[in-house]
Amino acid sequence: MNKFGLFGKFIAKDGDRDKLVAILLEAAASMQSLEECEIYHVSISEDEPNAIFVYEVWSDQTAHQESLSLESTKKLITHAKTMITGMERISTLIPIGGKVS
Amino acid sequence: MNKFGLFGKFIAKDGDRDKLVAILLEAAASMQSLEECEIYHVSISEDEPNAIFVYEVWSDQTAHQESLSLESTKKLITHAKTMITGMERISTLIPIGGKVS
Numbered sequence: 001m002n003k004f005g006l007f008g009k010f011i012a013k014d015g016d017r018d019k020l021v022a023i024l025l026e027a028a029a030s031m032q033s034l035e036e037c038e039i040y041h042v043s044i045s046e047d048e049p050n051a052i053f054v055y056e057v058w059s060d061q062t063a064h065q066e067s068l069s070l071e072s073t074k075k076l077i078t079h080a081k082t083m084i085t086g087m088e089r090i091s092t093l094i095p096i097g098g099k100v101s
Numbered sequence: 102m103n104k105f106g107l108f109g110k111f112i113a114k115d116g117d118r119d120k121l122v123a124i125l126l127e128a129a130a131s132m133q134s135l136e137e138c139e140i141y142h143v144s145i146s147e148d149e150p151n152a153i154f155v156y157e158v159w160s161d162q163t164a165h166q167e168s169l170s171l172e173s174t175k176k177l178i179t180h181a182k183t184m185i186t187g188m189e190r191i192s193t194l195i196p197i198g199g200k201v202s
Contacts, residue, residue, distance in 0.1 A: 005144050007108055007156065007191075021197055028199035038202050039142070041158070043106050043194035053194055055108065055156045057142070090108075090191060093144035093154055096122055098129035100201050101139050 003038070004061040005093030010052045011086035017050050020083045023076055024054060030072040036063030039100065050085075057095045104139070105162040106194030111153045112187035118151050121184045124177055125155060131173040137164030140201065151186075158196045 012020040024042045031037040039057035058064040067073055113121040125143045132138040140158035159165040168174055 007154070009192075025198060031200050035202075037200060039140075039200065041140070041156075041196065041199040041201060043192075043196045045192065045194055047193065053108070053192060054199075055142075091110075091144075091146065091154055092148065093146055095142065095144045097126060098142040098155075099132050099138060099140065100142060101136075 001060045003095040004058045004064050005091075005095040006054070006056045006064070006089060007091040007093065008054055008056075009048075009088045009090055010054070010080075010084050011048075011088075012050045012052060012083050013085050014050065016083035017044065017052060020080060021052055023080045023083075024052060027073065027076045030070075030076070031067070034067065035059070037067065038095075053090075057093075102161045104196040105159045105165050106192075106196040107155070107157045107165070107190060108192040108194065109155055109157075110149075110189045110191060111155070111181075111185050112149075112189075113151045113153060113184050114186050115151065117184035118145065118153060121153055121181060124181045124184075125153060128174065128177045131171075131177070132168070135168065136160070138168065139196075154191075158194075 028040040036059040041055045043053045129141040137160040142156045144154045146152050
């Protein structure tokens with residue numbers, strides 16, 4: 001089965017970007033022991049002050065889907081929702097590999 | 102200084118995608134000992150059969166810039182050029198962190 005990758009963008013309410021970054025980093029931390037989650041990497045952008053980008057790599061699409069029903073994820077999503085004004089899935093990917101350090 | 106991140110896309114000539122993926126994986130391998138290159142991750146996409154996506158994270162923009170003048174990189178770029186019909190920088194990023202395994 002192919003690995004499953006996503007590159008997406010969240011748009012935070014004015015003034016909430018850094019709080020939302022903190023929640024997404026908490027989500028990443030909560031997945032440290034989740035082997036199927038190989039990469040969950042958070043970035044911001046100079047060009048878009050309210051945007052937060054997440055690059056994700058999962059062992060497969062099922063693993064990604066199942067992660068959305070974890071208690072820890074559901075709690076973070078509920079909290080994050082109050083700060084999000086928009087979301088965009090930029091690319092759906094089949095990760096091959098490369099350097100990850 | 103901020104970390105520097107990129108998410109970009111190469112378009113390969115018909116029939117050359119997998120050869121180009123191999124070259125990009127070779128580029129990633131050549132950067133294993135290059136500490137400033139933290140992530141160089143290659144993906145393909147079901148939606149775009151000739152597209153190859155690269156997610157990069159560098160210690161800073163200067164490190165990324167300098168990597169382009171390495172002999173190993175220049176050799177790979179020369180080789181890859183013959184297979185590339187298009188390139189697109191999708192996002193320029195300030196990487197914050199997250200899970201990388």
